[in-house]
Amino acid sequence: xxxxxxxxxxxxxxxxxxxxxxxxxxxxxxxxxxxxxxxxxxxxxxxxxxxxxxxxxxxxxxxxxxxxxxxxxxxxxxxxxxxxxxxxxxxxxxxxxxxxxxxxxxxxxxxxxxxx
Amino acid sequence: xxxxxxxxxxxxxxxxxxxxxxxxxxxxxxxxxxxxxxxxxxxxxxxxxxxxxxxxxxxxxxxxxxxxxxxxxxxxxxxxxxxxxxxxxxxxxxxxxxxxxxxxxxxxxxxxxxxxxxxxxxxxxxxxxxxxxxxxxxxxxxxxxxxxxxxxxxxxxxxxxxxxxxxxxxxxxxxxxxxxxxxxxxxxxxxxxxxxxxxxxxxxxxxxxxxxxxxxxxxxxxxxxxxxxxxxxxxxxxxxxxxxxxxxxxxxxxxxxxxxxxxxxxxxxxxxxxxxxxxxxxxxxxxxxxxxxxxxxxxxxxxxxxxxxxxxxxxxxxxxxxxxxxxxxxxxxxxxxxxxxxxxxxxxxxxxxxxxxxxxxxxxxxxxxxxxxxxxxxxxxxxxxxxxxxxxxxxxxx
Numbered sequence: 001x002x003x004x005x006x007x008x009x010x011x012x013x014x015x016x017x018x019x020x021x022x023x024x025x026x027x028x029x030x031x032x033x034x035x036x037x038x039x040x041x042x043x044x045x046x047x048x049x050x051x052x053x054x055x056x057x058x059x060x061x062x063x064x065x066x067x068x069x070x071x072x073x074x075x076x077x078x079x080x081x082x083x084x085x086x087x088x089x090x091x092x093x094x095x096x097x098x099x100x101x102x103x104x105x106x107x108x109x110x111x112x113x114x115x116x
Numbered sequence: 117x118x119x120x121x122x123x124x125x126x127x128x129x130x131x132x133x134x135x136x137x138x139x140x141x142x143x144x145x146x147x148x149x150x151x152x153x154x155x156x157x158x159x160x161x162x163x164x165x166x167x168x169x170x171x172x173x174x175x176x177x178x179x180x181x182x183x184x185x186x187x188x189x190x191x192x193x194x195x196x197x198x199x200x201x202x203x204x205x206x207x208x209x210x211x212x213x214x215x216x217x218x219x220x221x222x223x224x225x226x227x228x229x230x231x232x233x234x235x236x237x238x239x240x241x242x243x244x245x246x247x248x249x250x251x252x253x254x255x256x257x258x259x260x261x262x263x264x265x266x267x268x269x270x271x272x273x274x275x276x277x278x279x280x281x282x283x284x285x286x287x288x289x290x291x292x293x294x295x296x297x298x299x300x301x302x303x304x305x306x307x308x309x310x311x312x313x314x315x316x317x318x319x320x321x322x323x324x325x326x327x328x329x330x331x332x333x334x335x336x337x338x339x340x341x342x343x344x345x346x347x348x349x350x351x352x353x354x355x356x357x358x359x360x361x362x363x364x365x366x367x368x369x370x371x372x373x374x375x376x377x378x379x380x381x382x383x384x385x386x387x388x389x390x391x392x393x394x395x396x397x398x399x400x401x402x403x404x405x406x407x408x409x410x411x412x413x414x415x416x417x418x419x420x421x422x423x424x425x426x427x428x429x430x431x432x433x434x435x436x437x438x439x440x441x442x443x444x445x446x447x448x449x450x451x452x453x454x455x456x457x458x459x460x461x462x463x464x465x466x467x468x469x470x471x472x473x474x475x476x477x478x479x480x481x482x483x484x485x486x487x488x489x490x491x492x493x494x495x496x497x498x499x500x501x502x503x504x505x506x507x508x509x510x511x512x513x514x
Contacts, residue, residue, distance in 0.1 A: 088281040111278045
């Protein structure tokens with residue numbers, strides 16, 4: 001078993017869906033999470049507040065500098081994440097496909113480094 | 117006496133099979149390649165004295181496996197945990213979900229996995245199944261060897277780290293994944309069509325392997341037929357000066373009759389299954405061309421019917437352009453030009469070449485010349501440019 005991170009990618013500046021649409025998406029995401037739990041693949045999942053709520057901490061000469069804002073202003077930002085267990089990339093991609101359809105957003109699938 | 121030529125022939129023929137078996141045994145592509153290369157090094161030393169063994173592939177696989185086991189044991193004394201982990205993966209074969217059990221089939225599905233970049237799929241397939249060296253692949257694709265080496269290293273690292281599986285996809289995924297494999301083989305073929313002809317030979321070899329491993333997939337047979345029929349015209353396709361000879365002007369006596377016979381037989385066999393697909397239809401179109409003893413004898417109505425079928429299965433502007441060429445033969449250039457003008461293919465040199473040809477046939481020489489200019493500007497093939505420039509001169513001279 002390998003751990004994979006499914007990152008939900010939100011293009012910057014894309015309009016938020018209408019409330020009814022958002023509610024539908026939230027329901028789909030909850031169903032997806034339940035399916036992961038039922039399959040024993042679920043480890044952790046959650047959505048993130050926007051990058052405007054981020055705070056950066058940078059090491060500098062043994063001290064730490066605090067600044068407001070995200071690490072970098074990008075064309076997209078991390079909107080949420082989902083940590084799963086899967087046998088291989090095909091299995092992880094199957095979950096990734098479902099996540100993309102549920103969230104209506106692009107999903108990046110990345111393996112964690114094996115610990116042994 | 118066994119020469120290095122014999123061993124090289126065995127290498128080319130059996131490298132893919134040996135690597136495929138060893139990947140399953142060792143669970144790692146790099147280790148498998150090293151073991152197989154070591155086995156061939158041993159063969160180079162031993163076979164000149166002992167002669168080629170009755171089953172060269174079996175000898176190579178057994179030797180490679182023994183080498184790999186020796187090596188893992190040696191490393192076990194140094195790094196017991198690492199070797200133990202490697203051997204732990206070795207004995208249990210991956211769960212089998214597809215219907216076919218040949219290791220080379222597993223390997224080609226791994227090499228052509230959609231999570232790898234298209235260029236990496238091509239390079240891995242040529243390296244692992246074709247047994248081409250990194251230098252040979254780099255030369256064929258006109259990139260520096262270091263670039264190609266890095267591409268291969270990255271792709272193999274992704275397979276290992278992201279755990280791209282080593283198996284034939286389950287039935288539900290097979291149609292999609294098979295399309296991906298066929299696309300890689302056809303891409304290799306097309307790269308060779310305008311470049312290194314060795315790539316065409318390699319693509320045909322891969323096509324034959326797939327047809328042998330998946331005899332019940334008509335599109336696999338269709339792709340092989342398409343490549344054989346295209347390849348049959350190679351001797352007539354360029355003139356002594358290296359310029360491209362268009363199909364209607366080719367000396368049909370120089371077409372390879374054996375390849376045509378094989379290709380046509382395959383077309384008949386796969387179409388009989390009644391599951392047509394884009395490769396089968398394109399092969400059938402080529403089979404109709406191969407049937408005609410002269411260009412004038414071409415059954416264009418049959419070709420147009422096949423293009424209609426292809427349009428229904430795989431619609432797209434390039435198919436529509438090729439269909440228009442058939443329309444020009446059946447209904448005349450004016451009807452074809454109307455179809456071509458509706459296509460948004462301004463960056464595609466063939467679009468301009470076809471348009472130029474139709475305008476020329478309609479007696480609109482000035483416009484035709486302008487279109488030839490556009491085609492000449494856009495083509496990347498020197499052989500094609502030569503014939504376009506000749507046409508351009510002809511139309512300007514009127």
